[in-house]
Amino acid sequence: MITLGIEGTAHTLGVGITDEKCNVLANVIDMYRPPEGGLHPREAANHHADSVSATISKALSDAKLTLKDIDLVSFSKGPGLGPCLRAAATAARALSARLGIPIIGVNHCVAHVEIGNATTGCKDPVLLYASGGNTQIIAFANGKYRIFGETLDIGIGNMFDKLGRELGLGYYAGPTIEKLARDGKQLLDIPYSVKGMDMSFSGILTAAVTFRNKGHSLEDIAFSVQETAFAMLAEVTERAMAHVGKHEVLMGGGVVQNARLRAIVSQMAEERGAKMYVPVPRLCIDNGAMIAWLGHLMHASGVRMTIDDTKVEQRFRTDDVNVTWR
Numbered sequence: 001m002i003t004l005g006i007e008g009t010a011h012t013l014g015v016g017i018t019d020e021k022c023n024v025l026a027n028v029i030d031m032y033r034p035p036e037g038g039l040h041p042r043e044a045a046n047h048h049a050d051s052v053s054a055t056i057s058k059a060l061s062d063a064k065l066t067l068k069d070i071d072l073v074s075f076s077k078g079p080g081l082g083p084c085l086r087a088a089a090t091a092a093r094a095l096s097a098r099l100g101i102p103i104i105g106v107n108h109c110v111a112h113v114e115i116g117n118a119t120t121g122c123k124d125p126v127l128l129y130a131s132g133g134n135t136q137i138i139a140f141a142n143g144k145y146r147i148f149g150e151t152l153d154i155g156i157g158n159m160f161d162k163l164g165r166e167l168g169l170g171y172y173a174g175p176t177i178e179k180l181a182r183d184g185k186q187l188l189d190i191p192y193s194v195k196g197m198d199m200s201f202s203g204i205l206t207a208a209v210t211f212r213n214k215g216h217s218l219e220d221i222a223f224s225v226q227e228t229a230f231a232m233l234a235e236v237t238e239r240a241m242a243h244v245g246k247h248e249v250l251m252g253g254g255v256v257q258n259a260r261l262r263a264i265v266s267q268m269a270e271e272r273g274a275k276m277y278v279p280v281p282r283l284c285i286d287n288g289a290m291i292a293w294l295g296h297l298m299h300a301s302g303v304r305m306t307i308d309d310t311k312v313e314q315r316f317r318t319d320d321v322n323v324t325w326r
Helices: 041-063 082-099 108-120 156-166 174-181 202-213 218-244 259-272 288-300
Strands: 003-007 012-018 024-031 072-078 103-107 126-130 135-141 144-150 248-252 275-277
Touching: 003 041, 003 082, 003 288, 012 041, 012 288, 024 041, 024 288, 041 082, 072 082, 072 108, 072 288, 082 103, 103 108, 103 288, 108 126, 108 135, 108 144, 108 248, 108 288, 126 218, 135 218, 144 218, 156 174, 156 202, 156 218, 174 218, 174 259, 202 218, 218 259, 248 259, 259 275
Parallel strands: 003 072, 072 103, 126 248, 248 275
Antiparallel strands: 003 012, 012 024, 126 135, 135 144
């Protein structure tokens, strides 16, 4: 069975194609990059609508397939930015209607879990999901993927991007902050905000800007922000692993490409006698292959949707999904 998945939750338009064994036949990504400032949902959605046809064609070409070979189409139903989600959903509905094939709307966060499970060899992990719009600690328990910790305000990637804008580092600032942090020497007193099993990143942003106004170097600020925020993530992840008795940690989301974050979590896992798994970079970031794979899993487990069932959900919670395929 060949599934085509369309990702469109935020700045990334992705089209992926997988088969029933999770062989990734194509995974084309077209990221919207604003000329200045931050991400504007409507402009990103216009980008997705303008680019989706060519991106589907490129994915089919990469997979050496035609539309007639596609058996199922899936798309990111949520969570995400409304205009972007609707652009992806509209394209998926059009394909489903034109080809007369089933359509499945999937949860974006769960898709990160399942593509990691399928491609890294882990069996039953705790997922550290760190991206622009989301920061969650997720594990499977009692028929659902449960959230054992999450951000109370903004996602860690969003915090990096806001900080980058405030410090003049440009949009999509994570890689720039990571590079600056390598030369940082002083650990500044950045707020460490873990509240129970949840985290808050807005105070880190405010403190970092204050330190810059006081004349501290960008390198020290980037170093301090990373060390504080990543320690928070590792702490909550470790406590979630202890709570549910799991011995694997899976990392997902664009922020987990950061080498320092991986090093901190790897050390935590090693000290617990656990294993850390990270998908290849192309499958860590938002992508269509993960949407295709989860669509396949859901369809194979008996899930069916009509067009009326494909309304997008901007606040589609991870723990709202009934996991019928496990």
